[in-house]
Each structure stands twice: as structure tokens, then as C-alpha cells.
Amino acid sequence: MKVVVPVKRVIDYNVKVRVKADGSGVDLANVKMSMNPFDEIAVEEAIRLKEAGKADEVVAVSIGIKQAQETLRTALAMGADRAILVVAADDVHTDIEPLAVAKILAKVVEEEQPGLVLCGKQAIDNDMNATGQMLSAILGWSQATFASEVGIDGDSAVVTREVDGGLQTIKVKMPTVVSVDLRLNEPRYASLPNIMKAKKKPLDEKTAADYGVDVTPRLTVVKTSEPAERAAGEMVGSVDELVAKLKEKGAV
Amino acid sequence: MAVLLLAEVNNGELSMDATAKAVTASKALGDVTVLCAGASAADAAKEAATIDGVAKVLVAEDPALGHRLAESTADLIVSLAGDYDHIVAPATTDAKNVLPRLAALLDVMMLTDVSGVVDGDTFERPIYAGNAIQTVKSGDAKKVVSFRTASFDAAGTGGSAAVETVGGASASGLSEWVEDKVAESDRPELTSAGIVVSGGRGVGSEDDFALIEKLADKLGAAVGASRAAVDSGFAPNDWQVGQTGKVVAPDLYIAVGISGAIQHLAGMKDSKIIVAINKDEEAPIFQVADYGLVADLFEAVPELTEKL
Ligand SMILES: Cc1cc2nc3c(=O)[nH]c(=O)nc-3n(C[C@H](O)[C@H](O)[C@H](O)COP(=O)(O)OP(=O)(O)OC[C@H]3O[C@@H](n4cnc5c(N)ncnc54)[C@H](O)[C@@H]3O)c2cc1C
Ligand SMILES: Nc1ncnc2c1ncn2[C@@H]1O[C@H](COP(=O)(O)O)[C@@H](O)[C@H]1O
Numbered sequence: 001m002k003v004v005v006p007v008k009r010v011i012d013y014n015v016k017v018r019v020k021a022d023g024s025g026v027d028l029a030n031v032k033m034s035m036n037p038f039d040e041i042a043v044e045e046a047i048r049l050k051e052a053g054k055a056d057e058v059v060a061v062s063i064g065i066k067q068a069q070e071t072l073r074t075a076l077a078m079g080a081d082r083a084i085l086v087v088a089a090d091d092v093h094t095d096i097e098p099l100a101v102a103k104i105l106a107k108v109v110e111e112e113q114p115g116l117v118l119c120g121k122q123a124i125d126n127d128m129n130a131t132g133q134m135l136s137a138i139l140g141w142s143q144a145t146f147a148s149e150v151g152i153d154g155d156s157a158v159v160t161r162e163v164d165g166g167l168q169t170i171k172v173k174m175p176t177v178v179s180v181d182l183r184l185n186e187p188r189y190a191s192l193p194n195i196m197k198a199k200k201k202p203l204d205e206k207t208a209a210d211y212g213v214d215v216t217p218r219l220t221v222v223k224t225s226e227p228a229e230r231a232a233g234e235m236v237g238s239v240d241e242l243v244a245k246l247k248e249k250g251a252v
Numbered sequence: 253m254a255v256l257l258l259a260e261v262n263n264g265e266l267s268m269d270a271t272a273k274a275v276t277a278s279k280a281l282g283d284v285t286v287l288c289a290g291a292s293a294a295d296a297a298k299e300a301a302t303i304d305g306v307a308k309v310l311v312a313e314d315p316a317l318g319h320r321l322a323e324s325t326a327d328l329i330v331s332l333a334g335d336y337d338h339i340v341a342p343a344t345t346d347a348k349n350v351l352p353r354l355a356a357l358l359d360v361m362m363l364t365d366v367s368g369v370v371d372g373d374t375f376e377r378p379i380y381a382g383n384a385i386q387t388v389k390s391g392d393a394k395k396v397v398s399f400r401t402a403s404f405d406a407a408g409t410g411g412s413a414a415v416e417t418v419g420g421a422s423a424s425g426l427s428e429w430v431e432d433k434v435a436e437s438d439r440p441e442l443t444s445a446g447i448v449v450s451g452g453r454g455v456g457s458e459d460d461f462a463l464i465e466k467l468a469d470k471l472g473a474a475v476g477a478s479r480a481a482v483d484s485g486f487a488p489n490d491w492q493v494g495q496t497g498k499v500v501a502p503d504l505y506i507a508v509g510i511s512g513a514i515q516h517l518a519g520m521k522d523s524k525i526i527v528a529i530n531k532d533e534e535a536p537i538f539q540v541a542d543y544g545l546v547a548d549l550f551e552a553v554p555e556l557t558e559k560l
Contacts, residue, residue: 011380016383016514017383017384019384026383098352098361098362099355099356099360099361099362102356122496124380124381124495125380127364127380127381127495128352128362128364129348129352129364129365130355130364131352132352133348133350133351133352133353133356134352134353135356137352138356142323142424142427143323143349144427145322145349146345146349158430161345162345162490163345163490164346164443165432165434166433166434166489166490167432167433167434167489168432168433169430169432169433170319170321170429171427171428172426181496182479182496183483217361218360218361218390219361219363219388219390219391220388220391221388222388222389223386223387224379224386225384225387226384226385227378227382227384227385227521230521230526230540233526233540233542233544234542234543235538235543235545236543236544236545238545239552239555239559242543242545245543246504246560249525251503251504251525252504
């Protein structure tokens with residue numbers, strides 16, 4: 001079975017974003033970019049499936065600007081076998097919407113014929129939480145979102161999902177799209193020798209036009225603004241003082 | 253303009269708070285029709301009909317809709333979609349599972365976690381863990397929107413909308429439910445509680461999390477947790493507050509042994525009053541706290557529980 005893992009290049013989760021003064025967006029020039037943390041978990045899971053003999057090839061796919069090849073090299077260094085970069089923008093500030101990403105991924109899936117697509121639950125930049133579900137819809141496949149446990153069993157997968165009330169386990173027909181949540185695994189770090197080896201692994205470069213997908217956004221960004229700032233609070237010296245303050249405010 | 257609102261129904265029961273908040277968010281968009289779907293949904297529909305501002309309730313009952321499996325639920329909504337300009341839901345995990353699938357079937361973009369409605373085409377939503385608010389205008393003929401419940405007040409009740417039955421659900425054959433692991437609790441629900449007490453890695457163990465729970469029970473509060481506390485097994489996954497967990501905005505939020513990473517703040521910084529208890533005076537949580545107490549939580553929390 002082949003596993004396709006879509007990985008997105010996003011602002012590193014440790015960086016605090018700054019909204020541009022003219023309200024046109026956030027400033028992504030010269031900030032540290034990394035693989036979306038959820039996608040690291042997806043790559044890790046795919047590699048573990050391969051190590052367990054349940055998968056035979058792991059293909060990482062990224063859609064975005066040319067520099068997303070660095071993200072793909074990270075996936076290759078972790079253990080993916082091959083990578084596909086689909087160039088769909090030339091400015092780091094152009095975000096390709098989940099609908100367009102899903103349409104491109106659907107074409108990749110048509111070509112690659114994987115048994116499983118493992119994607120992240122959410123990209124930490126746009127916070128959409130949509131691409132996996134959309135891809136599954138376009139393909140007419142089953143879906144299992146927010147996975148904290150994935151068991152592949154022949155032509156079905158048993159997936160435990162993190163939901164509002166706790167955990168839900170479902171059984172889905174393969175091929176399927178699974179979106180991964182934080183507790184699925186702890187991604188490995190790429191070792192130096194593997195980083196060197198990854199440089200020689202195949203990385204194909206395509207464009208959105210090669211797949212005939214129109215990436216024109218459906219949502220126009222009118223403006224981007226700073227969230228309301230909280231006014232500075234005060235420090236209290238003791239539990240008694242805290243209780244008094246809370247009572248004064250009618251909070252307890 | 254007409255709105256179809258997918259109500260939050262779990263095992264036949266309506267989640268009133270989430271649904272009523274989504275009704276408030278939808279009011280400016282047009283007449284609101286609420287859809288209650290599930291293996292059993294009639295009681296939920298009756299209850300939804302009492303929410304102020306609801307014009308009509310549709311009830312779809314079919315075993316295929318049990319447990320809100322995404323494939324059959326999305327198919328059902330597609331069959332109803334023709335009559336509506338907006339298809340919306342509270343941004344619960346169920347809606348986040350179903351609505352993007354629906355949006356792709358309708359070939360429209362999804363608007364996730366909307367926190368403000370500007371007009372029928374234009375919406376505000378937080379991005380980058382709430383560090384920026386984006387205003388976006390949708391060019392799609394139909395809009396599929398999930399609403400961040402913490403940003404809206406619940407609509408009142410007292411209405412009596414008509415309830416109609418709709419059919420058309422069929423099993424997708426793609427997925428089946430196996431089991432739910434849901435902890436029963438008498439505590440208020442995290443996303444609707446007036447007070448939330450959350451514990452972080454600083455609490456140190458699952459056993460010591462009882463300290464947090466005792467304080468919560470004294471206050472009639474819900475219990476939350478940071479990702480680190482959940483990852484370490486101190487607390488269950490559905491207690492996680494943050495960018496990728498639940499978003500809460502109670503009147504009072506007490507953060508204990510939580511450092512205040514941006515991903516955590518994303519889930520609680522709209523709370524009315526924030527209290528932080530942390531032994532590290534440099535902890536970033538103090539920058540958003542109305543009242544900060546530098547103390548060892550193992551001393552401060554029992555004392556606070558006693559004195560409240
Ligand atoms: C993709 C992604 C998504 C994430 N999503 C979320 C999310 O939704 N929610 C979330 O919370 N995090 C999330 N995180 C994790 C986040 O970045 C932080 O790692 C996490 O919030 C830290 O949890 P913490 O504050 O409990 O732990 P720490 O940062 O380890 O802080 C523990 C605090 O406890 C204090 N402490 C220790 N002992 C005591 C004591 N005896 N008395 C008083 N204070 C004490 C310490 O001073 C410290 O400030 C996410 C991260 C990533 C990468
Ligand atoms: N541009 C992209 N390139 C590759 N994968 C993507 C891209 N955008 C989204 N994804 C995948 O879809 C998941 C969810 O993203 P989103 O729907 O944008 O929150 C991510 O974790 C990735 O696995």
C-alpha cells in the first residue's frame with residue numbers, strides 16, 4: 001500500500017506573528033518557516049506503517065511556493081521515500097485555499113493510487129481544518145478526522161478520533177483519508193545521515209496548471225487586523241488578596 | 253436569504269448552548285431553519301423549535317445518520333442545500349468533520365470558526381492562533397460557515413417553530429461507528445461554563461489533578477487543561493483548551509501551572525476575568541491575567557479552595 005502525506009510549509013509555531021501595519025496581512029518575510037506540526041505527526045505515522053510492513057511507499061506532497069521543497073526535504077529526511085512539489089504561488093504571502101489544495105491532491109491521488117492519505121487536522125497558519133475532509137469528498141472516499149489511533153486491517157481502518165465529548169472509534173473503508181491529531185504519536189527528529197540521504201531522494205516538481213486546477217481564491221481578504229489587546233492586570237500578594245479581589249468583582 | 257443551521261445533536265440530545273449560540277450568529281443572515289439529524293432526533297427537534305429566532309425545524313431520523321458519520325450527514329445536507337444561501341453550524345468537532353466535506357461537495361470554500369458576521373458575504377475569523385483577525389468576503393454562491401461559539405451569546409427560548417420531517421438519508425457504506433468513550437460528568441460543559449479552572453504541566457500528575465478538580469467543584473466550574481497536561485496523561489483529551497482544542501470565554505478563567513503559550517492563550521484569552529497561579533513570575537500567562545499570583549500551586553490551590 002502506498003501512503004500519500006500532504007505537508008504544508010507554515011510559519012514556525014514558536015514565532016509570534018505580526019500583523020502588517022497597513023492591514024494587508026501578516027508579515028511572513030524573513031520569519032522562520034517549518035513543517036506544519038500536525039503534518040510531522042502524519043509523516044511519522046506513515047513511516048511507522050512502512051516500518052510495520054503495512055505500507056510500502058510514503059510519498060510527501062506540498063503545494064505552495066518553491067521553498068516548500070525545504071519542507072519536503074524534511075519529510076524525506078524523516079523517512080518518506082519520494083516527494084512531489086506542486087508550485088502554485090510565487091509569494092510566501094499567497095495562501096492556497098483548502099478547496100484548491102484538495103483538488104490538486106485529488107489529481108495526485110488519481111496518479112499515485114494510494115490506499116491511504118494521512119494529512120494534518122489543521123494548518124496552524126490559516127486554522128481552517130478543512131483540507132482532508134474536502135479531499136475525501138472530492139474522491140468519494142471515507143474519512144476519519146482528528147485521529148489519535150490508526151489501525152490498518154486489510155481493506156478497512158479502525159480509527160479513534162478526538163471529539164468534543166471524548167473519544168469516538170469508527171471503522172472506515174479503504175482507501176481513506178485520515179486527518180491526524182496531536183496525540184497520535186511523537187514525531188522523530190531527522191538524523192544527520194538521513195538529512196544527507198534525503199538530498200538524493202526524488203523530488204518531482206509540478207505546477208497547479210499541470211493538474212488543470214484553478215487556484216483563484218474564493219475568499220477575498222478584505223483586511224487583517226490585530227486582535228483586541230487585554231489591558232494589563234495586577235499581581236496579588238496572597239490567596240486572601242485574590243479572594244478579596246474576586247469577591248469585589250462579583251466573580252465568585 | 254435563508255439559512256440552514258445544523259444543530260448539535262448527540263445521541264438524540266440537543267446541545268442547546270452550542271445550537272442557540274449559532275442561532276444568534278445566524279440571525280443577521282436570514283430566516284433560520286434548524287436541521288436536527290441523527291438516528292433519533294425528534295426530541296432534539298422539539299427543543300430546537302423553542303429557540304428564539306428559529307423559523308422552522310427539520311428533523312431527519314435515520315440509523316444512517318447515527319453518530320453523525322460525516323459521509324451520510326454531508327449527503328443529507330447536499331440534498332437539502334438547494335433552498336439555502338448559508339449552511340452553518342456551531343464549530344464543534346462534529347461540524348468540523350461534516351461541513352468541509354459538504355462544502356467540497358457543493359464546490360465552495362469553507363469558512364471555519366467565524367467569530368463575527370459583517371454581512372451575508374463577509375465574515376471575520378481568527379487565524380494564526382488568534383494572533384490576527386481576518387475579514388474575508390466569499391464569492392461563492394452558497395456559504396458554508398462554522399461559528400466559534402465563544403464569540404456569540406446564546407439565543408433565548410420561548411419560541412415555537414414548526415417541525416417538519418425530511419427524508420433522504422442513506423447509509424454511505426463508507427464508514428461505521430464502533431464505540432464512544434465518553435466520560436460522564438456532573439460538571440458543567442467546558443464551552444458553556446461560567447467558570448473554568450484549568451491545570452497545566454505544573455500540576456505534575458494525574459493524581460494531583462484532583463486539586464484542580466476540587467477547586468472547580470467548589471466553584472461549580474468546568475475543568476480544562478493545557479495540551480501538555482493532556483499529552484502527559486493528567487487529563488482527558490476533551491479538556492484541552494487552545495488553538496487546537498476547545499475555545500472558551502467564561503466569566504472567570506483560572507489557569508493553574510500553565511505557562512501561557514500562544515496556542516493555549518488562543519483558547520481562553522477572551523475570558524472576562526483571567527486569574528493565573530504560577531510559581532514563575534516570568535510566565536507569559538501573567539501578561540494576559542487580570543489577577544496574577546506567584547505561588548506554588550500545591551499550597552495556593554488548596555488554600556483558595558478552602559477560602560472561597
Ligand atoms: C500544533 C500545536 C498545537 C498546540 N495546541 C495547543 C492547545 O490547543 N492548547 C494548549 O494548551 N497547548 C497547545 N500547544 C502546546 C503549547 O505550545 C504549549 O506547549 C503548552 O500549552 C504548554 O502547556 P503548559 O503551560 O501546561 O506547560 P509548560 O509550558 O511546561 O508550563 C508549566 C508551567 O507550570 C508552572 N509550574 C510548575 N510547577 C509549579 C508549581 N508547583 N506551582 C505553580 N506553578 C508551577 C511552571 O512555572 C510553568 O509556567 C500546541 C502546540 C503545537 C505545536
Ligand atoms: N498547501 C498545502 N500543501 C500540502 N498540504 C496541505 C496544504 N494545505 C493543507 N494541507 C494539508 O491539509 C491539512 C489541513 O490543512 P487546513 O485545512 O488548511 O487546516 C494540513 O495539515 C496538511 O496536511
